[in-house]
Amino acid sequence: MVNPTEAFQEWLNLVNIDHQDKIARFVLYRIPHLEWTPGENDEVDVLHSILEYENDPNAVTGKLISVTGILNFFLEERGSTEWWNAKIDSYLDVIQDDDESNEAKEDARERLTKATRNKMAWVETAASWKKLVRNVLSNKALRSWLRMHALKESL
Numbered sequence: 001m002v003n004p005t006e007a008f009q010e011w012l013n014l015v016n017i018d019h020q021d022k023i024a025r026f027v028l029y030r031i032p033h034l035e036w037t038p039g040e041n042d043e044v045d046v047l048h049s050i051l052e053y054e055n056d057p058n059a060v061t062g063k064l065i066s067v068t069g070i071l072n073f074f075l076e077e078r079g080s081t082e083w084w085n086a087k088i089d090s091y092l093d094v095i096q097d098d099d100e101s102n103e104a105k106e107d108a109r110e111r112l113t114k115a116t117r118n119k120m121a122w123v124e125t126a127a128s129w130k131k132l133v134r135n136v137l138s139n140k141a142l143r144s145w146l147r148m149h150a151l152k153e154s155l
Helices: 004-016 017-030 042-049 059-080 083-094 104-137 139-154
Strands: none
Touching: 004 017, 004 042, 004 059, 004 104, 004 139, 017 042, 017 059, 017 104, 059 104, 059 139, 083 104, 104 139
């Protein structure tokens, strides 16, 4: 059976390099009672260290449930074409507005270019996340993994 911590860490290492820091930062800011100072260490490394395998499968599962919930919340929006389309539309509105300054229009053009590029990358990251959750981090999969550990300990 797949170790869910290792599967999560492998997923994080394989997503778009620009997304790794954003994902790690989003999670780290939201984990309760975490003594972490932004910028002190690489956020991705900190997230990996938090999810290092422990001998206590219940503790590992608790951390994974928390991280999964946090990332479901984040990627539901960031991985949504509707969210990106709304951003793109707002930039187009500025570009097409005759009352906007040239500086605002230029800023909107730059943001539009970035948003258009980022949209598909984030949608792909969200899709790979959903696949990981469905196959390895679902409640059912985590319960099966815990039962397997309980059986090993009883032998």
